[in-house]
Amino acid sequence: MNPYSSEASADINSLAEFLADSEVSDLSSVPPVDCIILCASQVLYGAEMIFETLRSRPGITKYLVLCGGIGHSTALLYDSVTQHNRYSALADRIQGLPEARVLENILDEFFDRARITAERCQILVEDRSTNCGQNAMFSRQILEQAGVVAPKTCIISQDPTMMLRTKASFEKTYQNLSSPVCFLGYPGFVPSVQLRQDEWIYTSPAATAGLWTVERFLELILGEVPRLRDGKDGYGPEGRNFISHVDIPPSVEMAWSRLSVMFKHHKLR
Known part of the structure; x- marks a missing residue:
């Protein structure tokens, strides 16, 4: 397969759509x-949309958890800010901070935190985690320290490339509850590409800072995809047991196989 072909673009977009797991596309209309x-991630769009929604619709949730410590990609978040x-004014202030604290600085400086909390939405900060x-x-x-032992509904927001795996991590963590939590994935947007003069460009309207x-x-x-598999080398219950079982459609596996073979033999540009 030609790496710069419509077929390759279709495979990339199919894989990206599966991984983004976009169950919530519009925060303005989703039930509370x-x-x-x-x-936190280097792509700030999802965080911005959540902060904007909370400013205009603070009753969407009772608790907002800002999540992320210092890990291998924290420097990418600093770069995005x-x-x-707009946020570049915070560049010096955020250096060395955990990712959740970077998000908190953005929230405090550019969004109306007082209005959000006045509507009884508590903002909690988890600033130690370094993986899903x-x-x-x-x-x-x-959340349990705040009294939320068994939530019924929860929106998880993450980088679109990691959304599905992150949600599966939460399902694994909460699997011991008698009533399962309804986790909904919100990646902010679903990335997609198209060809322009033998080069891929993003077509998603949210292609902004940090992409x-x-x-x-x-x-x-x-x-x-290898992480999501439920086999001895994957993260599923039959492998490393980091996440709940994920069904990977045959069409996604085929797209992944074609792209993997193709990019072993072609240098990306």
Whole structure:
């Protein structure tokens, strides 16, 4: 397969759509939930949409958890803030902070936190986690400390390339409850690409500050499928047991296989 073909673009977009797990596309109309957990990432769009929604519709949730410590990609979040046309004023202030504290600074400086909390939405900060599993475990601890032991509904927001795996981590963490939690994925947007003169460009309208290079984006989505598999080398219950079982459609596996073979033999650009 030609790496710069409509077929390859279709495979990329199919894989990206599956991983983004966009169950909530419009926060303005979704029914209220018990909690929203915002996992920090270099892509700021999802966080911005949540903050905007809470400012205009603070009753959407009783608890907002800002989630993320200092990990291998924290520097990318710093870079996104530094390069942002609004948030760059925070560039010096956020250096060395956990990711959740970076989000908190953005919330405090550019959104109306007082209005949000005045409507009895509590803002909680989980600033120790360094991976998806810890995002889930430490967020549960923070919520339980606030009295939320068994939420019924929860929106999880994460980088679109990691949304499905993150939600599966939360399902795994809460699997011991007698009544399962309804977790809904909110990636903010679903990334997609198209060809322009033998080069991929993003077509998603949310392609704003912090978006990955196309090469990085492809590395991320190709790396996710092996993690999601429920076998000895995957993260599912039959493997490392980090996440709940995820059904991977045959069409997604086929798209992943074609792209994996193709990019072994072609340098991305």
